[in-house]
Amino acid sequence: MSEHSLIDRFRGRFEGPNTIGNSRGFWVGFAVALAVAFAYPIFVSNYQAGNLALFLIYAILALSLSVVWGYSGVLSFGQVVFFGFAGYTFGIVTLNIQSTVGIMMAIPIAVGVATLVAFTLGYFMFYGKVTGVFVAIITLVSTIVLQTFMAQTAGSEWAIGKAQLGGFNGMPGIPNIALGVGETSVAFSGKLFYWLCLVLLVLSYFGLRALTNGRFGYAMVGVREDEDRVEMLGYDIRKVKLTVFTVGGAIAGLAGVLYAAWGNYIDPTVFSLTFATFPVIWVTVGGRESLLGAVLATVSLEWFRQQLAITGSEYALVVVGLLLLVVVLVLPDGIVPYVHEKAVSAYREYNDEVDRSVGSSTEEEIPE
Amino acid sequence: MTSDTETSTSEADANRSGSKAGRNVRKTPAGNATGVDTDTILQTEGLTKQFGGLTAIDGIDFAIDEGELRCLIGPNGAGKSTLLKLITGHHDVTEGDIYFDGADITALSPHERVRSGIGIKYQAPAVFDSLSTSENIRLALQRTRSGDLSEAIASTLGRVGLSEQRDVPASDLSHGQQQRLEIGMAAALSPSLLLLDEPVAGLSLEEREEIAKLARELNDDGITLIVIEHDIDFVDRIADRVTVLNQGEIFREGSIEEIRSDPEVRKIYLGEA
Numbered sequence: 001m002s003e004h005s006l007i008d009r010f011r012g013r014f015e016g017p018n019t020i021g022n023s024r025g026f027w028v029g030f031a032v033a034l035a036v037a038f039a040y041p042i043f044v045s046n047y048q049a050g051n052l053a054l055f056l057i058y059a060i061l062a063l064s065l066s067v068v069w070g071y072s073g074v075l076s077f078g079q080v081v082f083f084g085f086a087g088y089t090f091g092i093v094t095l096n097i098q099s100t101v102g103i104m105m106a107i108p109i110a111v112g113v114a115t116l117v118a119f120t121l122g123y124f125m126f127y128g129k130v131t132g133v134f135v136a137i138i139t140l141v142s143t144i145v146l147q148t149f150m151a152q153t154a155g156s157e158w159a160i161g162k163a164q165l166g167g168f169n170g171m172p173g174i175p176n177i178a179l180g181v182g183e184t185s186v187a188f189s190g191k192l193f194y195w196l197c198l199v200l201l202v203l204s205y206f207g208l209r210a211l212t213n214g215r216f217g218y219a220m221v222g223v224r225e226d227e228d229r230v231e232m233l234g235y236d237i238r239k240v241k242l243t244v245f246t247v248g249g250a251i252a253g254l255a256g257v258l259y260a261a262w263g264n265y266i267d268p269t270v271f272s273l274t275f276a277t278f279p280v281i282w283v284t285v286g287g288r289e290s291l292l293g294a295v296l297a298t299v300s301l302e303w304f305r306q307q308l309a310i311t312g313s314e315y316a317l318v319v320v321g322l323l324l325l326v327v328v329l330v331l332p333d334g335i336v337p338y339v340h341e342k343a344v345s346a347y348r349e350y351n352d353e354v355d356r357s358v359g360s361s362t363e364e365e366i367p368e
Numbered sequence: 369m370t371s372d373t374e375t376s377t378s379e380a381d382a383n384r385s386g387s388k389a390g391r392n393v394r395k396t397p398a399g400n401a402t403g404v405d406t407d408t409i410l411q412t413e414g415l416t417k418q419f420g421g422l423t424a425i426d427g428i429d430f431a432i433d434e435g436e437l438r439c440l441i442g443p444n445g446a447g448k449s450t451l452l453k454l455i456t457g458h459h460d461v462t463e464g465d466i467y468f469d470g471a472d473i474t475a476l477s478p479h480e481r482v483r484s485g486i487g488i489k490y491q492a493p494a495v496f497d498s499l500s501t502s503e504n505i506r507l508a509l510q511r512t513r514s515g516d517l518s519e520a521i522a523s524t525l526g527r528v529g530l531s532e533q534r535d536v537p538a539s540d541l542s543h544g545q546q547q548r549l550e551i552g553m554a555a556a557l558s559p560s561l562l563l564l565d566e567p568v569a570g571l572s573l574e575e576r577e578e579i580a581k582l583a584r585e586l587n588d589d590g591i592t593l594i595v596i597e598h599d600i601d602f603v604d605r606i607a608d609r610v611t612v613l614n615q616g617e618i619f620r621e622g623s624i625e626e627i628r629s630d631p632e633v634r635k636i637y638l639g640e641a
Contacts (some may be wrong), residue, residue: 008539017503217511222496222507227495232456234482234557 014206016213018071018221019020020290020340027346029083037198046190050262055302056197057069057258058282062294064251065279070288071212072244073224077276078121078139081146082249085116085271086256088150088165091266095163100178100185103107107177113254117244118249126238126245131227140276148269170267177261189263197258201295204251208291211247274317281320287334296336406469409434409561409592410455415464417450417616424450427464427615434560434593437587439603440596441627443612445637448490448596451613452563455489455594457481469560487559491566491596497539501530501549504538508553520556528552528582544575548582555586558632562586564595568602580605600628612636 015022041049065079093106142196154167178187188196219240222230233239260266286297331338410432417425422423425447432438435500440448453459457478465474505521530547554611568576597603612620615638
């Protein structure tokens, strides 16, 4: 009994009208999927685990856009700006302080820098009354400016301490993420790194579920649906948008740190136009207003794109582009919310049928 | 060109005439004044709004007493909605000042005005489609209240007669129900002044009756109301006093009988010679 209420209390924090999956059935499926994801590295090589880890990192980046765009209506191409800032910062700090302590320090510093950049950019946009498509334009321009800037930092004068920015050649030699106390430390690579990414992805997902289903989540959805209206309920929409944008920047920054540590390398392509549009594509295909959709679409799309690339096709991007077009035209709300809706109605029908055949009126939990 | 003094009959009019008389010398906001102005909840002084070359509101001195239910009427383009949007801060003023509860709110942003006690329901229904009826109310309530909101939500829903629709998505409500939901959301903030922009436009007679009853009830609870309305019968049913706007200026002010029988008003507003 007490076990039940504990689970209900736990679920209560993460459930609500703003996320899909508010039933026991969903959580059972979620637990199974999570168990499979955790078990995956046991059956594959370090290389394969590391490969999937990259998609998990991208999924964290996608979550950062889902919350900013899908939940608060602010279309940002700038998630890669915070991603790249954090990646470069992680590299600069770790190359200067080459120890476990340096790495452990670099993580919060890099995420902090990304957060600060997001806050600053967001402050000038939202308090400067920049809205709608102009936010998209400004964020897009930020990525282009950064790519152009970073691309010309090849000269030896572009160094911060021991860290050479490296221009188009990028910044090699970034260490793996390592945690430790004193002599003992653990470096995360291969399968271990995969598990780290998975844990951080799940934590981000749960954190955002709690955020979107909490009081602030209602304010976010209110801003997305009708800014004027929610302002007339006394909400400071600039503050709501800035807060979400900053949170999104922090999450994108976390992904950026993992990315730099994953490849032990970062270069200006993280600021490129192509890369900047990826999060928008992932989130659109998965379903803007679904955190889970963002994660699933990112992992599937990136896996798919890689398969195409490996088999020698140069049309990977074209195929992904076509898929985006089809989704936008046929399922504008994204694939995952559509599948979820179908599953829920099928489940309801099935339950009705069972009820009828049994002839009882036992109350079944109906997923929403 | 205003001729307010002609219509001064009631006690409220005496107050207004008094404030009018003192207008030219008084520079302090309403709340700092003594005597006749202490009941004034909202006052505008020389309020002007220009859109490019168009003067939508032309130096309006408008005042409303606490507890009043005032209707704002006037032909299309008279500036009614613009006046409302100036009061809420949706539009910036070109010239003039707005005082609410004794404080100058001219420079405040819309959400700050709402927090100081001004509620509004705009003309176009704008409920949050993706949320249920009760969640719409929750959104209104949660900013100022902590703890469990279910009781407050239930009482607000009861007040606007939407208890049975509590779990229905707001997008599935009828037009009339959406209007009531919106009024409920605005009222849930416990404003001291509530502005309603054409709350019965496009509603059936029955629905109009419900809104009229709701407006009167809110007024009885001590909320001052300003209602923009075209339907003169609806105005007749709810209003204490009526202000007629024409071409961005206050044309007349008085009781509904006075307004109805005023030949000038009939000419500009009711289209009668």
